Amino acid sequence: xxxxxxxxxxxxxxxxxxxxxxxxxxxxxxxxxxxxxxxxxxxxxxxxxxxxxxxxxxxxxxxxxxxxxxxxxxxxxxxxxxxxxxxxxxxxxxxxxxxxxxxxxxxxxxxxxxxxxxxxxxxxxxxxx
Numbered sequence: 243x244x245x246x247x248x249x250x251x252x253x254x255x256x257x258x259x260x261x262x263x264x265x266x267x268x269x270x271x272x273x274x275x276x277x278x279x280x281x282x283x284x285x286x287x288x289x290x291x292x293x294x295x296x297x298x299x300x301x302x303x304x305x306x307x308x309x310x311x312x313x314x315x316x317x318x319x320x321x322x323x324x325x326x327x328x329x330x331x332x333x334x335x336x337x338x339x340x341x342x343x344x345x346x347x348x349x350x351x352x353x354x355x356x357x358x359x360x361x362x363x364x365x366x367x368x369x370x371x
Contacts, residue, residue: 273342
């Protein structure tokens, strides 16, 4: 295999996009090898509700997701998805982007501008995009 093809394959693998979303554990490994953000899927239960805050991109709500041996911070833009009625202990599944710089999963909704892969949060039998 020539060097340029090998480098292209490595870059694709580091981006986390080679096979679609990966587990948070795999994303952490990709971050350690130089990725900046990785598309992930996760499921578990709500460990703690963190409340709402407003930023330049809209109103967000945060919660901690307990998944296997990890507790992961999730931030959702409720300006896009609407309020998600979560409660502690509730089962949640999601897809979003794990940001290597802060260890938070963002982009758990669609991108209204169509520039980013869309994510979702599934809770209470409903999918929020």
